[in-house]
Amino acid sequence: MSRRLYIAxxxxxxxAGAASALALAALARDDAAAARPVVLAAASLTEVLPRIMxxxxxxxxxxxxxxxxIRRGAPFDVYLSAxxxxxxxxxxxxxxxxxxxxxxxxxxxxxxxxxxxKIKTLFDLAERPKLRLVVAGxxxxxxxxxxxxLKRLGLLEVLKKTVSLEPxxxxxxxKVALGQADAGFVYLTDVPPVASRARxxxxxxxxxxxxxxxxxxxxxxxxxxxxxxxxxxVLGPDGRRELRASRFxxx
Amino acid sequence: xxxxxxxxxxxxxxxxxxxxxxxxxxxxxxxxxxxxxxxGLTSDVALDALRVTAETNLVxxxxxVIFGTPTAYLLATRRFRGRALLVTVIELPLVLPPAVxxxxxxxxxxxxxxxGRTLYALGIDVAFTKVAVVLAVMFVASPFxxxxxxxxxxxxxxxxxxxxxxxxxxxxxxFARVGLPLASGxxxxxxxxxxxxxxxxxxxxxxxxxxxxxxxxxxxxAVYQEFDVNFENALAIGALLVIASAxxxxxxxxxxxxxxxASTSITVSAPSVSx
Numbered sequence: 333m334s335r336r337l338y339i340a341x342x343x344x345x346x347x348a349g350a351a352s353a354l355a356l357a358a359l360a361r362d363d364a365a366a367a368r369p370v371v372l373a374a375a376s377l378t379e380v381l382p383r384i385m386x387x388x389x390x391x392x393x394x395x396x397x398x399x400x401x402i403r404r405g406a407p408f409d410v411y412l413s414a415x416x417x418x419x420x421x422x423x424x425x426x427x428x429x430x431x432x433x434x435x436x437x438x439x440x441x442x443x444x445x446x447x448x449x450k451i452k453t454l455f456d457l458a459e460r461p462k463l464r465l466v467v468a469g470x471x472x473x474x475x476x477x478x479x480x481x482l483k484r485l486g487l488l489e490v491l492k493k494t495v496s497l498e499p500x501x502x503x504x505x506x507k508v509a510l511g512q513a514d515a516g517f518v519y520l521t522d523v524p525p526v527a528s529r530a531r532x533x534x535x536x537x538x539x540x541x542x543x544x545x546x547x548x549x550x551x552x553x554x555x556x557x558x559x560x561x562x563x564x565x566v567l568g569p570d571g572r573r574e575l576r577a578s579r580f581x582x583x
Numbered sequence: 584x585x586x587x588x589x590x591x592x593x594x595x596x597x598x599x600x601x602x603x604x605x606x607x608x609x610x611x612x613x614x615x616x617x618x619x620x621x622x623g624l625t626s627d628v629a630l631d632a633l634r635v636t637a638e639t640n641l642v643x644x645x646x647x648v649i650f651g652t653p654t655a656y657l658l659a660t661r662r663f664r665g666r667a668l669l670v671t672v673i674e675l676p677l678v679l680p681p682a683v684x685x686x687x688x689x690x691x692x693x694x695x696x697x698x699g700r701t702l703y704a705l706g707i708d709v710a711f712t713k714v715a716v717v718l719a720v721m722f723v724a725s726p727f728x729x730x731x732x733x734x735x736x737x738x739x740x741x742x743x744x745x746x747x748x749x750x751x752x753x754x755x756x757x758f759a760r761v762g763l764p765l766a767s768g769x770x771x772x773x774x775x776x777x778x779x780x781x782x783x784x785x786x787x788x789x790x791x792x793x794x795x796x797x798x799x800x801x802x803x804x805a806v807y808q809e810f811d812v813n814f815e816n817a818l819a820i821g822a823l824l825v826i827a828s829a830x831x832x833x834x835x836x837x838x839x840x841x842x843x844x845a846s847t848s849i850t851v852s853a854p855s856v857s858x
Contacts, residue, residue: 496711496794
């Protein structure tokens with residue numbers, strides 16, 4: 333009697349184990365299934381990419397940490413970076429195929445609607461001693477471009493007013509839109525989604541860095557066809573129209 | 584004795600659970616060289632983060648104890664309508680996503696929000712300061728202390744409290760001389776748990792306090808920042824957090840045992856209340 337009970341118990345455990353393994357496998361396949369490419373993309377593409385292709389599994393973040401995740405073995409089909417540095421590096425390292433430029437962008441200064449520090453031009457940033465500036469780290473593309481702008485204008489000193497080093501451009505947007513920070517450097521395309529809470533102050537053309545977005549298919553994508561479909565959608569007329577509608581430039 | 588299939592199944596399940604939990608932790612140490620650990624922990628980022636974490640957690644834990652202990656005592660010793668609701672409010676941060684906690688703190692203490700505006704007018708500037716880190720840590724860690732403290736006060740023999748009162752001690756004196764010492768083991772364990780949670784606090788802090796080296800960047804935030812800047816540093820700080828958290832958690836298990844002998848001796852040496 334009790335022996336039969338044990339056998340039943342062992343069987344139940346086996347069934348439970350097998351069922352959970354199957355469930356996990358199903359979950360894993362669900363992510364990759366139905367020709368859904370796994371897309372790792374720069375945070376500044378958060379709004380526009382799903383409009384171009386809703387049938388993709390997106391992970392948005394700073395281009396540099398996404399590149400680092402790829403180096404650590406994160407599975408992906410397409411990688412889209414806000415700077416050619418990271419796509420080219422992955423291409424050189426044999427982790428991605430030949431990168432293609434697909435969009436350009438420019439930088440603006442963003443301030444809360446109420447503009448507590450009364451910033452009217454970029455140069456006011458240097459004139460406000462108690463300014464709360466948020467920027468991104470030096471390896472994040474937006475952080476890189478920010479330093480380029482300030483260097484060209486001889487305003488690198490402004491960086492001393494940094495109150496928070498954000499992991500990606502969306503962190504900057506959030507802190508400024510909520511009024512916690514007085515100003516931040518972001519992409520032009522980041523402003524429309526938060527237009528009700530923040531506004532942009534232009535940066536002189538002579539100080540604008542060249543912001544080029546590149547995409548690259550993984551060296552060994554899980555689903556090459558899905559990856560190619562995605563790339564075609566981004567580079568094709570629909571993609572170009574959506575990018576332009578979101579105020580990206582085209583290369 | 585031959586192990587029964589049931590015992591074998593238990594052992595296998597336990598081994599699998601342990602392996603699943605241990606592998607990622609062991610992997611951190613496996614990727615880390617001793618030189619990398621030393622370099623990482625002596626880097627400016629790590630040292631600054633350690634200082635910020637220590638300062639903010641110390642203040643947060645002190646405030647949690649000062650305000651949490653009376654709260655727990657009240658909830659443990661009184662029964663009233665709405666008590667369950669109150670306990671739920673206290674426990675809510677346990678299950679709240681940290682991002683929601685960060686959002687809530689921003690909505691309350693943000694510069695243009697209700698409390699933040701008042702504080703700002705009083706000359707207290709919370710945003711992007713250590714005060715913001717302390718608030719975030721307090722918000723997410725206090726339930727760990729208060730919950731354990733309620734249980735600790737509830738476990739104190741009510742006869743001892745009654746005896747103290749019949750012997751002429753007022754409620755405050757009874758709390759200080761009987762309730763507190765007898766619950767001290769549980770209180771210590773609760774504090775250790777809260778501290779362990781405070782050490783690991785990430786989501787609410789990065790949303791509410793931001794991340795700036797030497798000011799608001801705690802160890803957990805430093806791991807995140809260093810992930811793509813200097814992976815070795817991230818591993819080293821990660822290893823430090825693993826060890827520190829493990830020690831604190833282990834202490835939480837030992838503290839009640841250390842103090843138990845003291846509390847039982849009180850019971851034994853108080854024959855008048857033995858039943």
